[in-house]
Each structure stands twice: as structure tokens, then as C-alpha cells.
Amino acid sequence: MTGDAPAGETEAAPATPSLWKLWLSDHRLGVGLIALLSATAYAAVGLVKLATFRASVFDLVIFDQTVRNYAHFRPPYAPAVGAIHGRGLDYLQLADHFSPAYALLAPFYWVHDGPESLVVAQALLFAAAIPFVWLFTRRVLGTGPAYLVAVAYALSWPVAQAIAFDVHEVMFVPLLTSIMIERYHAGRSLPAFAAMGGLLLVKEDMGLMVIGFALYLFVTGDRFRGVCCAAIGVGGVLLARGALIPMLGGSADDFWAYGHLGPDVPGALLTLLRDPVAAILLPFSDEAKVDTLFLMAWPTLLLCLLSPLSLVALPHVLERMLADRALWWQADFQYNAFTVVILLCAGVDGLARLLRRLRRPDDRPLRLAWAFGACVVAVTLVPRFALDQLYHPDFYRGDQVKVAAAREAVAKVPAGVVVEAANSVGPALSARTTVLLWTGQPHGAPWVVADTARWEFPFGSAEEQAAQVGRLEAEGYRRVFERDGYVVLRSSGRG
Structure with missing residues (x-):
């Protein structure tokens, strides 16, 4: 130098x-x-x-x-x-x-x-x-x-x-x-x-x-x-x-x-x-x-x-x-x-x-x-x-009720499909599905996993997610799972 x-x-x-x-x-x-x-x-x-x-x-x-x-x-x-x-x-x-x-x-x-x-x-x-x-x-x-x-x-x-x-x-x-x-x-x-x-x-x-x-x-x-x-x-x-x-x-x-x-x-x-x-x-x-x-x-x-x-x-x-x-x-x-x-x-x-x-x-x-x-x-x-x-021991446990419900929700989604998932749920699906972020703008995915009980990016309030779930159901999606706010939807005739 x-x-x-x-x-x-x-x-x-x-x-x-x-x-x-x-x-x-x-x-x-x-x-x-x-x-x-x-x-x-x-x-x-x-x-x-x-x-x-x-x-x-x-x-x-x-x-x-x-x-x-x-x-x-x-x-x-x-x-x-x-x-x-x-x-x-x-x-x-x-x-x-x-x-x-x-x-x-x-x-x-x-x-x-x-x-x-x-x-x-x-x-x-x-x-x-x-x-x-x-x-x-x-x-x-x-x-x-x-x-x-x-x-x-x-x-x-x-x-x-x-x-x-x-x-x-x-x-x-x-x-x-x-x-x-x-x-x-x-x-x-x-x-x-x-x-x-x-x-x-x-x-x-x-x-x-x-x-x-x-x-x-x-x-x-x-x-x-x-x-x-x-x-x-x-x-x-x-x-x-x-x-x-x-x-x-x-x-x-x-x-x-x-x-x-x-x-x-x-x-x-x-x-x-x-x-x-x-x-x-x-x-x-x-x-x-x-x-x-x-x-x-x-x-x-x-x-x-x-x-x-x-x-x-x-x-x-x-x-x-x-x-x-x-x-x-x-x-x-x-x-x-x-x-x-x-x-x-x-x-x-x-x-x-x-x-x-x-x-x-x-x-x-x-x-x-x-x-x-x-x-x-x-x-x-x-x-x-x-x-x-x-x-902190609580860090390792997390919210056990939420975790159990989320695991059950993601298990309902089959491998190889496109799924719109709530921000905190998507990583658990990413290895076996094509994950898109669940937002207020639907992308036509045959499967949706929403969280209607908690704040989620980019929705904000749980109420907004619940309203979007209602709109999708009106368009022909049907619920295949619901627990602790998690809702899994499947589009009729797709996925």
C-alpha cells in the first residue's frame, strides 16, 4: 500500500x-x-x-x-x-x-x-x-x-x-x-x-x-x-x-x-x-x-x-x-x-x-x-x-393456537398448485407450491389461504381480509377449511 x-x-x-x-x-x-x-x-x-x-x-x-x-x-x-x-x-x-x-x-x-x-x-x-x-x-x-x-x-x-x-x-x-x-x-x-x-x-x-x-x-x-x-x-x-x-x-x-x-x-x-x-x-x-x-x-x-x-x-x-x-x-x-x-x-x-x-x-x-x-x-x-x-422460552413456542391452526391450513393445500397466501403463511408452502402474496388484488390463483383474525401485510386489518374472502366466495370460491381465523379457499373447477 x-x-x-x-x-x-x-x-x-x-x-x-x-x-x-x-x-x-x-x-x-x-x-x-x-x-x-x-x-x-x-x-x-x-x-x-x-x-x-x-x-x-x-x-x-x-x-x-x-x-x-x-x-x-x-x-x-x-x-x-x-x-x-x-x-x-x-x-x-x-x-x-x-x-x-x-x-x-x-x-x-x-x-x-x-x-x-x-x-x-x-x-x-x-x-x-x-x-x-x-x-x-x-x-x-x-x-x-x-x-x-x-x-x-x-x-x-x-x-x-x-x-x-x-x-x-x-x-x-x-x-x-x-x-x-x-x-x-x-x-x-x-x-x-x-x-x-x-x-x-x-x-x-x-x-x-x-x-x-x-x-x-x-x-x-x-x-x-x-x-x-x-x-x-x-x-x-x-x-x-x-x-x-x-x-x-x-x-x-x-x-x-x-x-x-x-x-x-x-x-x-x-x-x-x-x-x-x-x-x-x-x-x-x-x-x-x-x-x-x-x-x-x-x-x-x-x-x-x-x-x-x-x-x-x-x-x-x-x-x-x-x-x-x-x-x-x-x-x-x-x-x-x-x-x-x-x-x-x-x-x-x-x-x-x-x-x-x-x-x-x-x-x-x-x-x-x-x-x-x-x-x-x-x-x-x-x-x-x-x-x-x-x-425467552416463549419465542420458541410462539402462539401455539395460531401455529396449530396454520399448520392444519397449509396441509389442506396440495403440492404443485398456485396459491395466494397470507404473508406469514406463504413460507410454509413455498417448498411445494407456487406462492403469491394474498392481497386486495386477486391474481386468479386456484387456492387461497387467508388470515381473517390478525393484521397482515399488505392488507392491514383482519376485517379487510374477511371482506375479500366474502368477495371471492361470491365469485365461486368455496371454503375447504376454517380455524382460528385461517380460511382456505378453493376455486370451483380449478386447482
């Missing part, structure tokens, strides 16, 4: 271990145990939610359909998302979000053909970032802090929220960003830039993260490669959003969330340039935005703000905070897991830079104290987020 290298390259930093030496060292068991326990906990959350009808059609079924098609060497059709967009059951998932990385999960379906495979794959991928986080921290701060920071990542609230909300393409990002940062810091450019390129296959906006990495390279002195990476990032975004998604049957406007700024990218940029003060304040214009931004930085005790590594996360964070979709700002869901590794590594680097500035680069107690503090913050945030469920 050239220029202002990360602060780990100080006189006091331990010798750089190679990845191969890590697995042959005495630390193999410790790091592997943290990763194994983490993967087990992540998988448990997803599998329990799936078994107790707390997973959802949006988004688990969408990606289950996608990966199943890859596993059977078919195009990645996602009928559930195609139906809700009104684009047919042969709609490609790549036209919704450009995520060809899902093809890598096809082998899991050769072992078990069902959404459980996705849940397990996601758990393994999130946990796979731990060795690289450990390596980076050990090189910068030492062995003791490395273990504490690895645990802080394993318990981090962004990962917890991601594994609690079905599965998403974000599962690939912590591993890829950890490889990108750690391998570059180790002077191993090939795997670092390969991981960076892999981000472009995860989602159509990951070019923004590549641009962020380019900013980091540029400000730390690696300017030529920074310019090259910036060009790759911009090209990746333009190619995916402007060409590939429309070519595959999607629309670049589907996820345009900046109508308050302009009808397109040039218009939005012009609006921001006209009033730069308002542009600077916009990411802080809502209490939820401020809360989320603070929660993103607080696990590092705010020291991520002292590191240029934070620039890697900046474009993606701005993409969310400048949008007009409130869900993107929240601490819930999966969005914060895109940047969790980046900011945690930035905190490690920020501490080392601070110690150098204070002329105390060899202060091991301070290194250990910060790492301990970061771990404590992660632990104290556990009760507020999804990993809290793991030590």
Missing part, C-alpha cells in the same frame, strides 16, 4: 498473520468457536420464526423461489414479486434487484430444497466475517482486543435485525467487506479487489460502496487505484440500474425514492447543489434518522468517525438518509447490516489513529479498554434488538 496507511501499521502492531497461519495457530479454536456459536444463534432465530409462522412471503418466499430456480438450472423467476408488480409469474428476480450472487446458494438446495436452506446459508455467511474482523483487529490492536471486537460484531444489532427479518442479499456484504478491508490492510490486493468486485453482484446499488472504498483509497494516498475503483463503482451502478434491470424486465423507477429532490439522478443532484446547507441537514432532518446514525456509530464509542475507513460506508448511508422512504432510515430491518463491518473496522482504526495522535501507540491497556467498551455496548444493546428473543 501507499500513502497514509491504516493506523495498524505502527511499531507496536503485532506481526501480520496470514490467513493460512490463522487456521494453524492456537487461535483457530477460539475464533472458530465464536463463529460457530454465532452461526448457530443466527440460524436458530430464522428457523424458529419460520417454524412458528413468523417469517413472511416478503421477502423469504421471493428469494426461496429465486434460489430454487437457480438450483434446478432455470432462470431465477420470482412469481411472488412479479405478481405484486403486475408483471407476471415469469418475472425475474434480477429485474427487481440485481443480485446474481444468490446463484451461489444453489448447492444448499441440493441438500435441502426449502427456505430453511436460505436461513442456514445466511447464518453461515454472517458468521464467516468473524475471522476477517478478528485478523484486522489483531493486526491493529492486538490479540485480546481482537477477540472482544469479534464478539462485538457477533452480537451487533445490525446483524441481529437482519437475521430476524427473513433473508436478504445483505447476507453477502459483511463477509465481502471484511475481506476487502482486511486483505487490503494486509497488503494482499488481489483478494481485496476481488471481494470489492463481488459486491457488484450483490445488489444494484453496491457500486456506491465501491465508490466509498475508492474515496478511502484516494484520501489514504492510493490515488490511482482509488480513481480506478471510483470508475468501476459508477460504471457498476449505471450498468445495473440503467441497462441490466430494464433489459431484464424491471424498471429503474421501482426504487427511486428521491421524488422530493427530483424526478431522476441529475435533477436530484441539481436540487442538492442549489441549497447545499439544506442538503447537509437532510440526513438529520428526522428523529429516526438521527437515532439510526447514532446507533451506527455508538458501538465503536464514536471512534469510527476518526477513521477514513468510514468513507467506505458514506455513500450507502447517504443513499438511505436522503431518501423519502421512512423504512430505509430505521434501525429495524436489514439495511444497517450493509455497513456494520465497515464501521466496526473504522472504530478499530480510529482508536489506533487517536493513540498515535496522543503519542501513545503502545498503550495496550487503552486498546483493551476500548475493545472491552465496544463489547459491552454490543451486549447492552442485545435486549433492545432481535437476539434478545433467544433467551
Whole structure:
């Protein structure tokens, strides 16, 4: 590397271990145990939610359909998302979000053909970032802090929220960003830039993260490669959003969330340039935005703000905070897991830079104290987020009356049919039927599974579902099952 290298390259930093030496060292068991326990906990959350009808059609079924098609060497059709967009059951998932990385999960379906495979794959991928986080921290701060920071990542609230909300393409990002940062810091450019390129296959906006990495390279002195990476990032975004998604049957406007700024990218940029003060304040214009931004930085005790590594996360964070979709700002869901590794590594680097500035680069107690503090913050945030469920017995039982009724309802639907299912019921049917989301706009499916007793996305009230059931019965559907609000309908003469 050239220029202002990360602060780990100080006189006091331990010798750089190679990845191969890590697995042959005495630390193999410790790091592997943290990763194994983490993967087990992540998988448990997803599998329990799936078994107790707390997973959802949006988004688990969408990606289950996608990966199943890859596993059977078919195009990645996602009928559930195609139906809700009104684009047919042969709609490609790549036209919704450009995520060809899902093809890598096809082998899991050769072992078990069902959404459980996705849940397990996601758990393994999130946990796979731990060795690289450990390596980076050990090189910068030492062995003791490395273990504490690895645990802080394993318990981090962004990962917890991601594994609690079905599965998403974000599962690939912590591993890829950890490889990108750690391998570059180790002077191993090939795997670092390969991981960076892999981000472009995860989602159509990951070019923004590549641009962020380019900013980091540029400000730390690696300017030529920074310019090259910036060009790759911009090209990746333009190619995916402007060409590939429309070519595959999607629309670049589907996820345009900046109508308050302009009808397109040039218009939005012009609006921001006209009033730069308002542009600077916009990411802080809502209490939820401020809360989320603070929660993103607080696990590092705010020291991520002292590191240029934070620039890697900046474009993606701005993409969310400048949008007009409130869900993107929240601490819930999966969005914060895109940047969790980046900011945690930035905190490690920020501490080392601070110690150098204070002329105390060899202060091991301070290194250990910060790492301990970061771990404590992660632990104290556990009760507020999804990993809290793991030590509550009620989580494993769920609503037993609802679960029993839902299981009986899905058993009434035969294999191989198209079924419109309530959001929480669809995942249980996805392995053996073509599931569409049960909405207020019928799609003519021969089978319907409704939930007239509970709030369900996107209906809202149970009363709305009950009214729609009545309309379908008037059109010729008949009830074949009813219990605890679950109603199974079959169209006369079909299915």
C-alpha cells in the first residue's frame, strides 16, 4: 500500500498473520468457536420464526423461489414479486434487484430444497466475517482486543435485525467487506479487489460502496487505484440500474425514492447543489434518522468517525438518509447490516489513529479498554434488538393456537398448485407450491389461504381480509377449511 496507511501499521502492531497461519495457530479454536456459536444463534432465530409462522412471503418466499430456480438450472423467476408488480409469474428476480450472487446458494438446495436452506446459508455467511474482523483487529490492536471486537460484531444489532427479518442479499456484504478491508490492510490486493468486485453482484446499488472504498483509497494516498475503483463503482451502478434491470424486465423507477429532490439522478443532484446547507441537514432532518446514525456509530464509542475507513460506508448511508422512504432510515430491518463491518473496522482504526495522535501507540491497556467498551455496548444493546428473543422460552413456542391452526391450513393445500397466501403463511408452502402474496388484488390463483383474525401485510386489518374472502366466495370460491381465523379457499373447477 501507499500513502497514509491504516493506523495498524505502527511499531507496536503485532506481526501480520496470514490467513493460512490463522487456521494453524492456537487461535483457530477460539475464533472458530465464536463463529460457530454465532452461526448457530443466527440460524436458530430464522428457523424458529419460520417454524412458528413468523417469517413472511416478503421477502423469504421471493428469494426461496429465486434460489430454487437457480438450483434446478432455470432462470431465477420470482412469481411472488412479479405478481405484486403486475408483471407476471415469469418475472425475474434480477429485474427487481440485481443480485446474481444468490446463484451461489444453489448447492444448499441440493441438500435441502426449502427456505430453511436460505436461513442456514445466511447464518453461515454472517458468521464467516468473524475471522476477517478478528485478523484486522489483531493486526491493529492486538490479540485480546481482537477477540472482544469479534464478539462485538457477533452480537451487533445490525446483524441481529437482519437475521430476524427473513433473508436478504445483505447476507453477502459483511463477509465481502471484511475481506476487502482486511486483505487490503494486509497488503494482499488481489483478494481485496476481488471481494470489492463481488459486491457488484450483490445488489444494484453496491457500486456506491465501491465508490466509498475508492474515496478511502484516494484520501489514504492510493490515488490511482482509488480513481480506478471510483470508475468501476459508477460504471457498476449505471450498468445495473440503467441497462441490466430494464433489459431484464424491471424498471429503474421501482426504487427511486428521491421524488422530493427530483424526478431522476441529475435533477436530484441539481436540487442538492442549489441549497447545499439544506442538503447537509437532510440526513438529520428526522428523529429516526438521527437515532439510526447514532446507533451506527455508538458501538465503536464514536471512534469510527476518526477513521477514513468510514468513507467506505458514506455513500450507502447517504443513499438511505436522503431518501423519502421512512423504512430505509430505521434501525429495524436489514439495511444497517450493509455497513456494520465497515464501521466496526473504522472504530478499530480510529482508536489506533487517536493513540498515535496522543503519542501513545503502545498503550495496550487503552486498546483493551476500548475493545472491552465496544463489547459491552454490543451486549447492552442485545435486549433492545432481535437476539434478545433467544433467551425467552416463549419465542420458541410462539402462539401455539395460531401455529396449530396454520399448520392444519397449509396441509389442506396440495403440492404443485398456485396459491395466494397470507404473508406469514406463504413460507410454509413455498417448498411445494407456487406462492403469491394474498392481497386486495386477486391474481386468479386456484387456492387461497387467508388470515381473517390478525393484521397482515399488505392488507392491514383482519376485517379487510374477511371482506375479500366474502368477495371471492361470491365469485365461486368455496371454503375447504376454517380455524382460528385461517380460511382456505378453493376455486370451483380449478386447482
